[in-house]
Amino acid sequence: MRPFDVVTVAVLPALAEETLFRGALLPAIGVSPVGVVGAGVVFGALHAGGGRNAAFAAWASVVGCAYGACAVATGNVAVAMAAHAMANYASAALWLQENPDAAKA
Numbered sequence: 301m302r303p304f305d306v307v308t309v310a311v312l313p314a315l316a317e318e319t320l321f322r323g324a325l326l327p328a329i330g331v332s333p334v335g336v337v338g339a340g341v342v343f344g345a346l347h348a349g350g351g352r353n354a355a356f357a358a359w360a361s362v363v364g365c366a367y368g369a370c371a372v373a374t375g376n377v378a379v380a381m382a383a384h385a386m387a388n389y390a391s392a393a394l395w396l397q398e399n400p401d402a403a404k405a
Contacts, residue, residue: 340365
């Protein structure tokens with residue numbers, strides 16, 4: 301795995317998910333605490349499955365609320381995108397550190 305692969309895995313989901321959840325769903329629900337929580341819960345629910353458990357989905361809901369709060373506080377979904385991409389990058393880097401054979405592929 302090349303460094304560019306890690307960046308791609310970090311950035312593309314962040315752009316797509318934040319466009320959907322904080323750029324479209326949050327305004328549709330309402331730019332308010334209720335909208336932040338609603339979009340965050342949907343974000344978390346859609347992170348269940350695929351080998352991930354309910355605890356991960358709950359964590360994703362909390363993180364989704366944090367991304368929503370960033371977007372609302374700044375008025376800019378790009379802030380949520382950047383935060384999401386940085387979190388994805390950190391997760392990927394840690395995963396690669398714990399799975400060094402994957403980095404050779």
